[in-house]
Amino acid sequence: MSRILFINSVCNGSTGTICKNLYKAAEEAGHTCCIAYGRGDAPEGFNTIKIGNQFDVYLHVLKARLFDASGFGSKKATKNLIKQIEEFKPDVIHLHNIHGYYINIEILFNYLKQHPEIKKIWTLHDCWSFTGHCAHYTYKKCNKWQLYCNGKCPNKKEYPQALFSNIKSNFNKKKEIFSNVENMILITPSKWLKNEVKKSYLKGYPIEAINNGVDTNVFKPTASNIKQQYGLKDKKVILGVSSVWNKMKGLDTFLELSKELDNQYQIVLIGLNKKQIKQLPKNIIGISRTENVQELVKWYSVAYVYFNPTLEDTYPTTNLEAIACGTPVITFNTGGSPESAYADKDKIVTNDINLIIKAIKRCSVNKISDVDSRKMINRYMEEYE
Numbered sequence: 397m398s399r400i401l402f403i404n405s406v407c408n409g410s411t412g413t414i415c416k417n418l419y420k421a422a423e424e425a426g427h428t429c430c431i432a433y434g435r436g437d438a439p440e441g442f443n444t445i446k447i448g449n450q451f452d453v454y455l456h457v458l459k460a461r462l463f464d465a466s467g468f469g470s471k472k473a474t475k476n477l478i479k480q481i482e483e484f485k486p487d488v489i490h491l492h493n494i495h496g497y498y499i500n501i502e503i504l505f506n507y508l509k510q511h512p513e514i515k516k517i518w519t520l521h522d523c524w525s526f527t528g529h530c531a532h533y534t535y536k537k538c539n540k541w542q543l544y545c546n547g548k549c550p551n552k553k554e555y556p557q558a559l560f561s562n563i564k565s566n567f568n569k570k571k572e573i574f575s576n577v578e579n580m581i582l583i584t585p586s587k588w589l590k591n592e593v594k595k596s597y598l599k600g601y602p603i604e605a606i607n608n609g610v611d612t613n614v615f616k617p618t619a620s621n622i623k624q625q626y627g628l629k630d631k632k633v634i635l636g637v638s639s640v641w642n643k644m645k646g647l648d649t650f651l652e653l654s655k656e657l658d659n660q661y662q663i664v665l666i667g668l669n670k671k672q673i674k675q676l677p678k679n680i681i682g683i684s685r686t687e688n689v690q691e692l693v694k695w696y697s698v699a700y701v702y703f704n705p706t707l708e709d710t711y712p713t714t715n716l717e718a719i720a721c722g723t724p725v726i727t728f729n730t731g732g733s734p735e736s737a738y739a740d741k742d743k744i745v746t747n748d749i750n751l752i753i754k755a756i757k758r759c760s761v762n763k764i765s766d767v768d769s770r771k772m773i774n775r776y777m778e779e780y781e
Contacts, residue, residue: 612767728744
């Protein structure tokens with residue numbers, strides 16, 4: 397049996413949930429596990445290592461903002477982590493998001509290169525690992541990363557936001573740091589991201605696509621009176637869900653859509669902040685972010701359609717959650733979103749309101765295989781052996 401260390405920015409959210417699910421499955425299989433994380437709180441019942449503290453995060457954020465140095469702060473915190481890794485003595489280190497202002501990639505990867513006996517698995521949840529700055533680039537249609545990031549960065553103001561661009565140096569450093577690591581494989585949640593990685597300086601590593609899944613014991617068709625609670629008994633609900641709503645997640649598209657829909661439809665958006673809710677037109681119901689999963693399941697289950705107009709995404713979990721609850725998904729042809737929507741051509745639309753409305757009106761339940769997270773977990777268990 398192996399000793400497995402997971403490293404991720406958080407223990408919550410989509411990537412944190414994946415880490416926790418893999419931890420529980422690995423422990424049940426007889427492995428010994430630990431999660432090292434940078435921000436937020438540790439869940440009960442898990443063996444965890446907190447990397448640094450809130451002050452370390454603030455300093456890392458400041459360095460990233462001023463000098464475009466995301467991933468190059470947190471030196472002391474990372475050196476302390478290395479000591480704790482040596483105490484844990486892992487056979488497998490499973491990296492997830494190593495950006496997020498909590499870890500120093502140079503110190504971490506120097507350690508990984510010094511230990512070829514440790515198996516390294518790196519799950520890439522976005523594109524940050526092979527660009528000079530950004531986590532996503534499709535909206536700006538930037539392909540500099542395929543050869544060399546230099547010049548003016550079109551994503552300087554996007555996460556990880558910076559006042560001054562340093563993409564040339566970042567690209568060179570990351571290329572050197574992430575290259576020539578023995579005994580490492582890369583995992584992507586979508587075929588789309590796998591194909592992108594193959595165009596980057598990481599293409600020399602073995603790369604596999606393992607689709608994420610959801611817990612279908614939780615996300616399943618569920619009866620409720622939630623429509624009646626909101627006075628929507630006879631309405632067809634068009635649902636949108638996001639942890640953060642902005643233009644990239646499609647908020648502007650929903651606002652435009654609301655102007656053209658007749659009164660048989662009702663848009664419901666979950667995950668808005670208080671300011672956004674106050675600014676909504678009267679024909680959109682806004683709900684703040686909920687940690688109540690059952691409430692989310694009820695909304696997915698009563699929705700006529702789940703619409704995901706994301707402009708940049710890798711493999712949206714919300715698509716899977718909606719499908720598991722029996723709700724059809726319509727999405728843009730963006731990144732890995734059509735993959736996680738299991739969408740046929742009638743459910744992949746362009747940012748044209750008339751075409752979106754047509755797709756909504758003719759929508760039917762998605763024909764899918766299996767979105768249960770157990771399928772994903774079993775594939776990872778094979779990698780841990």
